[in-house]
């Protein structure tokens with residue numbers, strides 16, 4: 517067993533937090549799983565199931581649900597799995613309970629609205645005593661919970677820390693690669709959600725598989741341009757957390773971001789489902805950051821315009837198809 521990570525705190529008892537709690541238990545860790553809703557947590561403790569967010573999956577015996585952040589005092593590392601836009605507030609409440617230097621691993625995918633900060637930057641501000649890291653890659657909570665083979669990336673500025681965390685959390689079916697390209701990993705996870713909404717629109721409009729493939733390839737070109745402008749390494753963007761997650765999220769209605777796009781494409785308007793679609797919340801920050809560094813992102817921009825109600829679906833598709841043909845780059 518890797519030294520130092522015998523116990524893991526998971527903050528956020530949604531689908532992904534619950535799946536990661538079970539995966540950590542499968543890897544041999546003791547796990548404290550925090551959720552904000554005391555009633556839901558009590559029900560989970562009784563039934564050993566997260567009926568709201570991950571129904572049908574039994575909670576591993578090593579997972580202890582709690583609604584008290586103070587119960588995370590003393591864990592060896594924390595996974596932050598609340599939605600991106602809630603991460604700052606929850607991390608701020610968590611901060612007094614953490615020991616200095618503890619790894620704080622964001623598992624959320626997004627950019628903070630208003631500040632245009634990536635998730636590890638948000639955690640660094642909200643929990644300055646902790647050591648930020650990130651876990652991201654192509655992985656549906658249901659697949660991980662079912663023990664299906666999954667591979668993701670865990671990145672920290674200190675490569676040894678990333679390797680130690682990956683060893684502590686990984687198992688035969690949940691493979692963790694390690695990296696020190698934190699920025700690259702967070703850019704892939706944030707950008708792919710916005711692009712997946714566009715892929716869903718293409719699917720919902722019935723534009724065909726060829727258009728879907730073109731969307732993924734041109735979306736990836738946007739992700740690469742943005743990544744380079746913000747200091748990501750190319751091999752990270754072409755890896756699990758970039759291209760890998762883009763392909764997954766742009767390919768199936770199992771993705772909530774793709775499903776949102778499907779609805780938009782079919783119905784033409786925004787019909788909120790109540791399900792979390794991080795891309796809808798990150799799109800405006802992504803486009804603003806692209807503008808700030810002169811990065812051309814026409815697909816992301818079209819998604820943002822549709823979500824903001826400045827463009828309808830036909831206009832958005834028309835504007836993309838009307839772009840001058842140019843050298844592929």
Ligand SMILES: NC(=O)c1ccc[n+]([C@@H]2O[C@H](COP(=O)([O-])OP(=O)(O)OC[C@H]3O[C@@H](n4cnc5c(N)ncnc54)[C@H](O)[C@@H]3O)[C@@H](O)[C@H]2O)c1
Pocket residue numbers: 528529530531532533551552553569597598599600602605606623624625626655656657658791792794
């Ligand atoms: N579900 C997946 O397959 C998956 C996979 C990889 C990454 N992620 C990422 O994980 C993050 C969480 O997604 P999820 O799938 O667990 O979502 P979810 O909708 O299943 O659960 C979100 C959880 O966060 C809680 N929450 C919401 N607002 C909160 C707040 N202000 N304070 C405290 N808790 C709050 C909700 O009560 C809920 O328990 C997202 O950033 C998502 O992109 C999800």
Ligand SMILES: O=P(O)(O)OC[C@H](O)CO
Pocket residue numbers: 625653654655656657709712761764765770771772773774792793794
């Ligand atoms: O359901 P989505 O669109 O939030 O995607 C979940 C994961 O990020 C896929 O890797």
